[in-house]
Amino acid sequence: MKAPLQKLEDGLLQEQGVTLWVKREDLLHPQISGNKWRKLKYNLQEAGQQGHHSLLTFGGAYSNHIAATAAAGKEYGFHTIGIIRGEEHLPLNPTLSFATSCGMQLHYISREEYRHKSDPAFLDELQEKYGKAYLLPEGGTNLLAVKGCTEIVADMPVAFSHICCAMGTGGTLAGIVAGLAGDKAILGFPALKGGDFLRQEVEELVQAYCGKSYSNWQLVTQYHFGGYAKVKPELLHFMQQFKEQHHIQLEPIYTGKMMYGLFDLIRQGHFPRGSRIVAVHTGGLQGNAGFAQRLGVQV
Numbered sequence: 001m002k003a004p005l006q007k008l009e010d011g012l013l014q015e016q017g018v019t020l021w022v023k024r025e026d027l028l029h030p031q032i033s034g035n036k037w038r039k040l041k042y043n044l045q046e047a048g049q050q051g052h053h054s055l056l057t058f059g060g061a062y063s064n065h066i067a068a069t070a071a072a073g074k075e076y077g078f079h080t081i082g083i084i085r086g087e088e089h090l091p092l093n094p095t096l097s098f099a100t101s102c103g104m105q106l107h108y109i110s111r112e113e114y115r116h117k118s119d120p121a122f123l124d125e126l127q128e129k130y131g132k133a134y135l136l137p138e139g140g141t142n143l144l145a146v147k148g149c150t151e152i153v154a155d156m157p158v159a160f161s162h163i164c165c166a167m168g169t170g171g172t173l174a175g176i177v178a179g180l181a182g183d184k185a186i187l188g189f190p191a192l193k194g195g196d197f198l199r200q201e202v203e204e205l206v207q208a209y210c211g212k213s214y215s216n217w218q219l220v221t222q223y224h225f226g227g228y229a230k231v232k233p234e235l236l237h238f239m240q241q242f243k244e245q246h247h248i249q250l251e252p253i254y255t256g257k258m259m260y261g262l263f264d265l266i267r268q269g270h271f272p273r274g275s276r277i278v279a280v281h282t283g284g285l286q287g288n289a290g291f292a293q294r295l296g297v298q299v
């Protein structure tokens with residue numbers, strides 16, 4: 001599984017003396033997108049080895065992980081069950097309609113119940129209702145997901161000094177940190193407000209996976225645009241311009257915010273001249289149709 005690196009040509013980069021590549025994880029697979037594919041890979045193997053025929057997982061109504069799990073189940077022969085936060089809205093939005101078309105069985109639970117998504121008793125209850133299944137946590141983050149994400153930085157075809165990645169649960173960043181094992185400078189851009197808690201999450205995942213910590217990574221917490229799935233006109237404008245100039249589609253929840261933040265840091269001279277930066281495009285473009293519908297904006 002290899003994602004190409006695309007070098008960007010931009011006056012700002014020249015002015016600041018930095019080189020920037022986008023790692024096109026969004027091109028890994030047409031339906032099992034980007035980091036969600038990396039996170040599923042070893043979990044699918046494990047589910048098969050354990051003799052499971054079903055995958056059960058959790059997510060919001062626009063979740064990239066729900067869409068990816070549904071598509072992966074279809075492709076690799078697993079029945080899939082999606083436990084969706086909140087009430088059913090018909091017609092189904094594009095994400096859930098896609099998941100259903102892949103054969104995913106959807107069940108809705110209240111926000112209150114959803115808080116128990118990691119409680120063993122609740123997980124037992126779900127399996128009594130819907131049958132025994134291999135459990136994938138929300139966002140797909142577990143240690144096998146971290147293992148899959150270490151491969152984002154395996155065999156990189158260029159020498160680089162910095163790597164940047166958007167964050168939700170922090171599983172992908174943990175994989176990058178583990179994969180680089182102390183090498184390079186790593187910047188994680190939380191897509192949500194108050195992303196400081198992710199320091200602890202990443203630390204714990206890296207410790208559990210590597211048996212040690214690394215200090216060559218940091219969080220850039222100021223580019224959340226008001227919170228998870230919140231946007232501002234300047235973000236949408238930036239994404240539009242970025243697409244026109246570089247022919248790369250971003251999405252507003254994760255990669256748009258990361259790229260906006262990265263360009264802002266470059267503009268501020270945060271990176272020394274000669275820096276060679278890789279920005280990871282973690283995919284997730286399936287969400288754009290639903291996002292545009294919901295907010296009545298173009299993305």
Ligand SMILES: *Cc1c(COP(=O)(O)O)cnc(C)c1O
Pocket residue numbers: 034035036064065139141166167168169170171172173254255282283284285
């Ligand atoms: C889920 C997702 C992320 C966040 O990944 P985590 O491992 O949860 O931090 C980033 N970008 C995109 C496009 C995603 O779908």
